[in-house]
Amino acid sequence: MAAPVQRQALSFEPDAADGRSAAAGRKLLDCVLGRRGRAERARREEALRRGAAATGAFPEPEDDGLGAARALVDKIARHAYRVTDEDIAEARAGGWSEDELFDVTVATALGAGFSRRAIGRDAVARWEARQ
Amino acid sequence: MRLSGPDTTHPLPKRLIHWIIRRKSGAEVPDVVKTLHHRPRFFGNAFSKLAEDVMRGPSDWSQGDREVMAALVSSWNQCLF
Numbered sequence: 001m002a003a004p005v006q007r008q009a010l011s012f013e014p015d016a017a018d019g020r021s022a023a024a025g026r027k028l029l030d031c032v033l034g035r036r037g038r039a040e041r042a043r044r045e046e047a048l049r050r051g052a053a054a055t056g057a058f059p060e061p062e063d064d065g066l067g068a069a070r071a072l073v074d075k076i077a078r079h080a081y082r083v084t085d086e087d088i089a090e091a092r093a094g095g096w097s098e099d100e101l102f103d104v105t106v107a108t109a110l111g112a113g114f115s116r117r118a119i120g121r122d123a124v125a126r127w128e129a130r131q
Numbered sequence: 132m133r134l135s136g137p138d139t140t141h142p143l144p145k146r147l148i149h150w151i152i153r154r155k156s157g158a159e160v161p162d163v164v165k166t167l168h169h170r171p172r173f174f175g176n177a178f179s180k181l182a183e184d185v186m187r188g189p190s191d192w193s194q195g196d197r198e199v200m201a202a203l204v205s206s207w208n209q210c211l212f
Contacts, residue, residue: 021184028177036173081209088133
């Protein structure tokens with residue numbers, strides 16, 4: 001299989017002007033990155049970008065501030081069904097609270113989901129342009 | 132669930148909904164519902180609105196088509212829900 005092409009110009013963040021579901025997606029992203037989070041915002045943003053980068057179509061974030069939760073985030077981004085109790089225990093032992101882990105779990109999943117949405121919409125747009 | 136918060140910590144209105152679910156169905160509240168009801172202003176409320184729009188809103192696909200797509204992708208992710 002060919003390696004995925006990095007779409008540097010493609011953004012995975014929903015554009016609220018792009019229809020109702022995109023506006024709802026933007027609202028969700030704003031909530032998860034907003035003031036009701038318990039983990040530091042930078043950590044939530046890094047988890048979000050690692051979720052997106054796992055598709056191969058978006059760059060890895062330059063930050064590396066997840067520490068003991070990094071392995072957990074990477075598993076959630078790539079194959080969440082492989083998460084084990086030990087992954088949670090490792091992050092907890094590294095100082096992460098359950099609320100903070102909930103935050104980065106959600107942020108990673110959003111990154112993974114929104115990036116796939118963006119890739120799919122880009123593929124449709126490219127196909128339509130060829131018609 | 133691996134995190135205790137989504138399993139046990141919910142605002143009062145959501146706990147009332149859980150009580151009604153248990154009473155009417157005789158079954159435990161599904162984990163997905165508990166997760167959406169945990170810290171709902173951080174995640175669940177906005178996610179539910181997005182899910183409602185995507186799965187039930189105007190679309191060229193029927194609701195049934197979208198449910199099948201969701202079930203297929205869930206199976207690829209080895210997600211039982």
